[in-house]
Amino acid sequence: MRAFAYIRADSTDSALRGMGSPTQPDRLNPQVQYLAGGTLLLDLMKLEVLSPHQVIDINGLESEYGRIELTEGGLHLGALVRMSQAADDARVRRDYPVIAQSLAQAASAQIRNMASLGGNLLQRTRCTYFRDTSWQGCNKRQPGSGCAALNGPNRQHAVLGVSDQCISTYPGDFAQSLVALGATVETVGPTGRRSVDLEALYRDAQQPELETNLLPGELITGIRVPAGPWTRNSAYLKIRDRVSYEFALASAAVALDLSEGRVREARIALGGVSYRPWRAREAESVLKGQPLTQANATAAARAAFATARPRAQNAFKVELGQRTLVRALLQVAGQTS
Amino acid sequence: MQRRDFLKVTLAGPALGRLPPEGEAHSRQEEAPTRLVVDLTVNGLAQRVEVDARATLLDTLRHRLGLTGTKKGCDHGQCGACTVLIGGRRVLSCLTLVAAVRKPATTIEGLEKEGVLHPVQQAFIDQDALQCGYCTPGQILSAIACIEEGHAETRAAIQEYMSGNLCRCAAYPHIFAAIEQARPLMLKG
Amino acid sequence: MKGSEVRRGYRRVDAVLKVTGRARYGSDFDGGTSPAHACLVTSRIARGRISRFEETPVRALPGVLEILSFKNLGGRIKPGQTFPTGGYMGSSVAPLDSTTIWYAGQIIAVVIANTFEEARAAARQLKVEYIEEPPTASFAVGHEGVDFEGQTEKGPAVGDAIGAHTAAPVKIDARYATPTQHHNSMELFTTTCAWKDGKLTVWESSQNVYGYQYGLADQLGIPPADVRIVSPYLGGAFGGRSFLSQTTAVIALGAKMIGRPVRLEASRADGFTIATYRAETRHRVRLAASREGRLQALIHEGWEVSSRRDTYKVAGVDVSTRLYACPNVASSVTVCAADRATPGFMRAPAEVPYLFALESAMDELAVALDMDPIELRRINDTQVEPIEGRPYTSRALMQCFDVGAERFGWNRRNPTPGSMREQDWRIGFGCASSLYPTFMAPAAARITLWADGAAQVQTAAHEMGQGVRTVVAITAAEGLGIPLDQVRVEVGDSSLPPGPVAGGSNSTASVCNAVAKGCQDIRERIIAAAVAAAEGPLKGMIAREIRFIAGYLVCAAGREPLRTAIARLGRGALESYAENSPHGTPAGGVAGMYKGQPAFTGGTFLKDRIQCAFGAQFVEVRVHERTGEIRVPRLVGAFAAGRIVSPLTARSQLMGGQIWGMSAALHEATQMDAHHARYVNTDLAGYLVPVAADIGQIESIFVPEEDSLVNDLGIKGVGELGNVGLNAAIANAVFHATGLRIRELPIRIEHLLERLS
Structure with a gap:
């Protein structure tokens, strides 16, 4: 871990002042980083994947960004709400089970106590070639250096949204549930406050070194999830080798608005199989207006993976991802346990 | 939540809150570590310790405060051996900067009360x-x-x-x- | 479960220290004064040499005190022999000796700085360039008729195995594979070295303190008497701390150079390459049987990956050929060189991979015979090993199967694969045999009995969590007839009387027999004085009828307090220094122990007999019909391992072993980038070991067994027995659940998915 200066921000203004005016090239390895839970930042700083000169501790802003609010219009999650807080919140569990489940199945109890929701959205891939700086082929860490995972051990890697530059997997769970529900994030930055569609926050794999469309110095302050008839009828299914404390091999966030056995509206996002939190709109379209049968669920899953690009060791994810989605759909529809 | 009385982070080295040099994206001007004086409460005891800003709570407990009961198994939040309570909540001390600790910490050494085990x-x-x-x-x-x-x-x-x-x-x-x-x-x- | 009722009152004697954080592990010491901190720099290439090494800028970084590399240490550390070739090292590569790279992750420099943070940051700034050669990562495919290139040695054989296999009516011929695995004990590899008046003290968790002392002295060219190894508690070992790693000598020299204690805390990732690991293996097993299920031929060929420098092998055909009665047996082991670190012992090193192959093959044979797999084992059970015809000192394999089957409910098993289901889960029952050789080694112990009736036992045994302090304390408490809490046990220090390396499940048998001897010596001295005394209740009694019970000398005629009897000798303390030399110890075996080279005997090594512990492993697996996850709701193991000194700690060890077996079958594998011969999952997020949620119901049953031949106390070891055969039992259960025979570990979702509905 490289040396850095540590400051505490006690207001949004002081946080932004500490950030100064970061420049565009800074986006690869920003010189100033916000510190919330630290579970991601400290990990990557120890590995020197990130090496900021300055760390701004924003945990003092909890009173401002640490609340969960439920209104008729939807759910508002402050960015400094801890994962465990949202996972255990009775209102979230009742009205937005997919969100509570995606959080409860992520990481460990200790990490969930530490990690902020805002930071969680910005998780970085677990790809070894990215995390271990002694490897030379990683376009995400060193643009133009290649991708050692293309022909290396790639069991964990993505099959959806990949490119020849990068096949890394987005490792989170929470973002899938939010993307399925059409959430937006609120940010504040040197140029002011704005609200961004979460799905659009994540960039594609063409330029893997740039993962999000956050502007330099921008801070996520909150997440807004619109209400909808599907949010209560939702679930997150995560498939992995271990029963717990492991990143997904495949996951599905599913929310359904069902009426008399027919799907009025389906909201689906996939994880563990994709470069970024992956909204499966093709699958949603297949289901729209149809009865939720095994056959239709299977057709939807096939549509979701129509563009999959498997590699040597992760070809099974095309099959597993489809099966995971089918199981999640049938589970939300009450047709299986 | 604002229990600042438990902790003060003060400066022991270069200027605190120094803004980054502009336009020098990847050139680090100096490697000199920032030294901080941190006040924290561990097992009910107020402690003042001067640390490198990089120091984790785990390394500080083990090497500066002599509390070796808290263990390092991975240093990356993957094993739980370093779990301590901060403000009563379980957290990983390996992923916690000691400078960022705001509430009292409890370690294994602090559980026994008057010779009676927890x-x-x-x-x-x-x-x-x-x-x-x-x-x-x-x-x-x-x-x-x-x-x-x-x-x-x-x-x-x-x-x-x-x-x-x-x-x-x-x-x-x-x-x-x-x-x-x-x-x-x-x-x- | 009956066994657990025995001596329920005993508890782990060091438990209070462990639950309060007061037990001090190798990594908890700081060398007496504020130490400097070291950080490793390791090679990113697997084969080639260093072409450029730019240390000057790093020396200028804040806090940096010294940089160790081939530049200043080349030729300073003597290359050592590996343990199997009579040395003390995990690898024969001398650390920081030259620019040559033998494997990825090899130490190429050590940066020493004032603080941990400074050392870690500076180490990353070191710029190193290499000339790289294409490495061999694993087995190299062989030429015509040869599976993999390597050095082949014939193993145990009898009769005409090929001929019998050809002629037999029922046969199988199958290939199996097991992966690279790493011990990953919870404690990191940490070394703290301090010099004082020319003498070196090393605080490092070690399961072989005498071996480390003599090995390190040899590496450094100093008298062994000037080296002391301190390791009172180990944070797990599992074989990984048996041999000197690549770090200790380097840190010792670093401490000498800067004139200050140096502490190295290697990272979790470093731990994958600076010490040993379980080698990748391949197997071909051919079995043939009569239609009644009697084995007619057994041919086991094994292949193991080793390093380019050392031909380390575990050669498990030594046991796999002796488990069942069979008139025609052939075997061989081929060691294949790759550009990797040298492998080493990991919990049941030979038995885990070789019995995976054999016990999977036995299940396949049972299917081919349409026979219950337990019955197949019963038909081929034997009390005499089939190669040289030596008798087992005791063997309760089928009793284990009977007790285990009853407990498990094996009779509820519908033998048709895929026939048992519950909701979306397919259910499979599987079983397999377990065995582990009963090894022993010479051991010494010093017993001190004080005038107040309290005792101390000192021996350089190793507390890895197996409970050696507890079994030693129990043995001494029984031997002297005093309460358990009156016994103090000191272990884990090379300044104590020597004990053997804590490996091969030998510690309890080896050490307790020495402790019992010492206690007997003290008893005899006290009794002699008591019966010869001019007065007292035992005056003139027959010595051999006097027992030591609860602080008294007791015989039919009366009793005398132990303190009174000690006082009669006019001494403040009675001391006995005992050595135990087990049956079969070769000449020089005891002397070797004092140089950290105890001669292992027992197991399959004896001329007149063979001694092993046995067990039967039962498993229930569930495979999700849609998504293929494999879960293990139940493990039942029944084990016969002679006298169980401490049922509490023995049960914990067996239970942990069973979970290890499950882990070996379903979780653990060190993955490699074959192009670069480098591991890729070198952390605890990528190297999967079971977590709490993976654990089902686990039963570890002791099947009572008395064995008066194996050693005086009738002890066999249980440290490794629990995880042998369980990998095969799981593969067999997966077959039963799904009809899919998976012959490669670990078994994962992708192996099953395509064939599920």
Whole structure:
């Protein structure tokens, strides 16, 4: 871990002042980083994947960004709400089970106590070639250096949204549930406050070194999830080798608005199989207006993976991802346990 | 939440809050570590320690405060051996900058009260919920929090909510039994 | 479960220290004063040499005190022999000796700085360039008729195995594979070295303190008497701390150079390459049987990956050929060189991979015979090993199967694969045999009995969590007839009387027999004085009828307090220094122990007999019909391992072993980038070991067994027995659940998915 200066921000203004005016090239390895839970930042700083000169501790802003609010219009999650807080919140569990489940199945109890929701959205891939700086082929860490995972051990890697530059997997769970529900994030930055569609926050794999469309110095302050008839009828299914404390091999966030056995509206996002939190709109379209049968669920899953690009060791994810989605759909529809 | 009285971070080295040099994206001007004086409360005792800003709570406990009961198993938040309580919540001390600690910390050394073991410590002995014992301090602190969080009502809940603490000797079944033994005693007293 | 009722009152004697954080592990010491901190720099290439090494800028970084590399240490550390070739090292590569790279992750420099943070940051700034050669990562495919290139040695053989296999009516011929695995004990590899008046003290968790002392002295060219190894508690070992790693000598020299204690805390990732690991293996097993299931031929060929420098092998055909009665046996082991670190012992090193192959093959044979797999084992059970015809000192394999089957409910098993289901889960029952050789080694112990009736036992045994302090304390408490809490046990220090390396499950048998001897010596001295005394209740009694019970000398005629009897000798303390030399110890075996080279005997090594512990492993697996996850709701193991000194700690060890077996079958594998011969999952997020949520119901049953031949106390070891055969039992259960025979570990979702509905 490289040396850095540590400051505490006690207001949004002081946080932004500490950030100064970061420049565009800074986006690869920003010189100033916000510190919330630290579970991601400290990990990557120890590995020197990130090496900021300055760390701004924003945990003092909890009173401002640490609340969960439920209104008729939807759910508002402050960015400094801890994962465990949202996972255990009775209102979230009742009205937005997919969100509570995606959080409860992520990481460990200790990490969930530490990690902020805002930071969680910005998780970085677990790809070894990215995390271990002694490897030379990683376009995400060193643009133009290649991708050692293309022909290396790639069991964990993505099959959806990949490119020849990068096949890394987005490792989170929470973002899938939010993307399925059409959430937006609120940010504040040197140029002011704005609200961004979460799905659009994540960039594609063409330029893997740039993962999000956050502007330099921008801070996520909150997440807004619109209400909808599907949010209560939702679930997150995560498939992995271990029963717990492991990143997904495949996951599905599913929310359904069902009426008399027919799907009025389906909201689906996939994880563990994709470069970024992956909204499966093709699958949603297949289901729209149809009865939720095994056959239709299977057709939807096939549509979701129509563009999959498997590699040597992760070809099974095309099959597993489809099966995971089918199981999640049938589970939300009450047709299986 | 603003328990600033427990902690003050003050400067021991170069200017605190120095803004980054502009336009020098990847050239680091100096490597000199920032030294900070940190006040923290550990096991009820106020401590003042001068640290490198990079120091984690884990390394500070072990090497500066002589509290070696908290263990390092991975240093990356993957094993749970370094679990401590901060403000009563279980966290990983390896991923916590000591400078960022705002509330009192409890480590394994702080559980025994006037020579009497904590019910979870006693239950770990009674159930032989340990072998090499290296993960045990983290297991015990995690178990205490698990019970207090209300995540120990069933065997299944215990298993899920204790999954952040690896035990390579695999004393797991006995750990679950210890938590089941200690829970009623903790909730009673 | 009956066994657990025995001596329930005993508890782990060091449990209080462990639950309060007061037990001090190798990594908890700081060398007496504020130490400097070291950080490793390791090679990113697997084969080639260093072409450029730019240390000057790093020396200028804040806090940096010294940089160790081939530049200043080349030729300073003597290359050592590996343990199997009579040395003390995990690898024969001398650390920091030259620019040559033998494997990825090899130490190429050590940066020493004032603080941990400074050392870690500076180490990353070291710029190193290499000339790289294409490495061999694993087995190299062989030429015509040869599976993999390597050095082949014939193993145990009898009769005409090929001929019998050809002629037999029922046969199988199958290939199996097991992966690279790493011990990953919870404690990191940490070394703290301090010099004082020319003498070196090393605080490092070690399961072989005498071996480390003599090995390190040899590496450094100093007298062994000037080296002390301190390791009171180990945070797990599992074989990984048996041999000197690549770090200790380097840190010792670093401490000498800067004139200050140096502490190295290697990272979790470093741990994958600076010490040993379980080698990748391949197997071909051919079995043939009569239609009644009697084995007619057994051919086991094994292949193991080793390093380019050392031909380390575990050669498990030594046991796999002796488990069942069979008139025609052939075997061989081929060691294949790759550009990797040298492998080493990991919990049941030979038995885990070789019995995976054999016990999977036995299940396949049972299917081919349409026979219950337990019955197949019963038909081929034997009390005499089939190669040289030596008798087992005791063997309760089928009793284990009977007790285990009853407990498990094996009779509820519908033998048709895929026939048992519950909701979306397919259920499979599987079983397999377990065995582990009963090894022993010479051991010494010093017993001190004080005038107040309290005792101390000192021996350089190793507390890895197996409970050696507890079994030693129990043995001494029984031997002297005093309460358990009156016994103090000191272990884990090379300044104590020597004990053997804690490996091969030998510690309890080896050490307790020495302790018992010492206690007997003290008893005899006290009794002699008591019966010869001019007065007292035992005056003139028959010595051999006097027992030591609960602080008294007792015989039919009366009793005398132990303190009174000690006082009669007019001494403040009675001391006995005992050595135990087990049956079969070769000449020089005891002397070797004092140099950290105890002669292992027992197991399959004896001329007149063979001694092993046995067990039967039962498993229930569930495979999700849709998504293929494999879960293990139940493990039942029944084990016969002679006298169980401490049922509490023995049960914990067996239970942990069973979970290890499950882990070996379903979780653990060190993955490699074959192009670069480098591991890729070198952390605890990528190297999967079971977590709490993976654990089902686990039963570890002791099947009572008395064996008066194996050693005086009748002890066999249980440290490794629990994880042998369980990998095969799981593969067999997966077959039963799904009809899919998976012959490669670990078994994962992708192996099953395509064939599920």
